[in-house]
Amino acid sequence: MLVASLFGALAAVTALGATGRMVLVWVPVVGRPIAIVEEIPGPETGPVCPLDARYVDEPAVKLRPDVLAAWQRLRTAAGGQGVQLCVNDGKRSREQQARQFADAVQQFGSAELASKYVLQPDESMHVRGIAVDIQPLASAAWVERNGVAHGWCRRYENEPWHFEYDPAYTTSGCPALLPSATGS
Ligand SMILES: [Zn+2]
Known part of the structure; x- marks a missing residue:
């Protein structure tokens, strides 16, 4: 709207x-600075994740700059413990998110049903450049255990791969998990 x-x-x-x-x-x-971030597209895909060929490892370079720095710190910390993290999906633009929503409308037959599975551009933390989907799940599980020290938290019960960055998490801890991003 x-x-x-x-x-x-x-x-x-x-x-x-x-x-x-x-x-x-x-x-x-x-909120204009955020609006500009929201127009920046992320990569459509990336090289195959070396840990699991079902996933890719997108370059994370289009994340919001402070988030990118935090992502690099997280990846370095994981690497120090022998854990590799693949970015199966990171930054999206409004346009990319809108396309995902349109695809879901086609797939599910109505906008009402699609909205149970895919967020609109205004709602997605991927569009704001603060979210990454980490695969494979063993790597995501490492982040769930260790990410908060770097400001990264899992947010949704139904998305064990989805993490969001907020520097406040380093002191407040991770918020309670929500059932899903779409509220469905
Ligand atoms: Zn996600």
Whole structure:
């Protein structure tokens, strides 16, 4: 809904600008830095995960910069204990997330059903650049045990591979698991 109204407002401003009656100015939007992060796409895929060929290991370079630094610290800590982590999915743009949602609508037959399985762009922590899906599950389990020291926590009961970064976790500990990201 927010996306639709934002695009609508931009289209209106652009149309007025084209008539020459209005000077185009960028109207500051609350949370604009996050909005920019949300337009940055992540890799569509990556090299095969050397631990398990069912997964890939995407370059994590498009994560929010502080999250990328935290990710590198986590990976180094894991490596120090002989554990390799593969990023099966990391950063997505709004557009990439919207495409995943559209695919789910096709697969499940309605937006209502799709929304039980896939988040809209405004809701996904992958779009905000703070989430990674870690595979294989043995590696994810290591992160679940050790990630909090680096600000990484599992968040959902139904996604043992999905971790989110928040520096506050290092002092508060991980929050209780939620049943799922979609609330279904
Ligand atoms: Zn995820």
